[in-house]
Amino acid sequence: MSLLTEQIKASLADKSIPEKAAFFPRFFKAGPGEYGEGDKFLGVKVPEQRKIAKSVFKEISLSEISVLLHDEYHEVRLTAVYILVYWYQKLKTASEQKQLVxxxxxxxxxxxNWDLVDSSCHHILGHYFIDKDRSLFYELAEKDHLWSQRVAMISTYHWIKRGFFEDALALAEKLLFHEHDLIHKAVGWMLREIGNMDFDVEMEFLRTHYQxxxxxxxxxxxxxxDPELRKQILSGALD
Structure with missing residues (x-):
């Protein structure tokens, strides 16, 4: 462990809030048999993690980020993810971007965990693959790995915001009947974002699948x- 990674971990520990450290295991489902089983928490607020990430991303190495990502504490890994996003957003060349991807x-x-995925994948993978072959995301969706599957779905957010819906719709259909509600939430969220951009596109998908x-x-x-339309859909009585 380098001096910098030790400093980052110490800075996070200094911002620990005991009440949040006690609450987060329940919020992030870290109990036995839950999706975050065994995760540990310092109890650090997200703005503090972002502040630390912004202060170090220009000087840290990938090997040091790897050390942080291997850490047992959730906030250390999340801070590492923020560092990656800030670093990626400053890169100028495709070769540099590919290295980080x-x-x-x-x-x-x-x-x-869902916050690590949602804070990073669309900023990094979504951005990088917007003009490239996207077969990777279908491979991730096929994996027997919850977080890879969520990465596949949430990465489409970057494309949706730029009016590209095809892969988001295809992945939503592919993952629609997944066994885990975290994937249901990811699919529903991306469909909602499509609707924010083009209501008719979302409605076409829903007419096929809503029942x-x-x-x-x-x-x-x-x-x-609209509340009335929502009521019709939930009651299975869409015109």
């Missing part, structure tokens, strides 16, 4: 709909 993909096992799709995904997808 490859690093990110090689560490997916440590980007292992059978998981309730959580459906509720997320229609969260911002």
């Amino acid at each position: 490859d690093f990110y993909l090689s560490h997916l096992n440590f980007i292992n 059978k799709m998981p309730r959580t995904a459906l509720r997320y997808a229609i969260e911002k709909f």
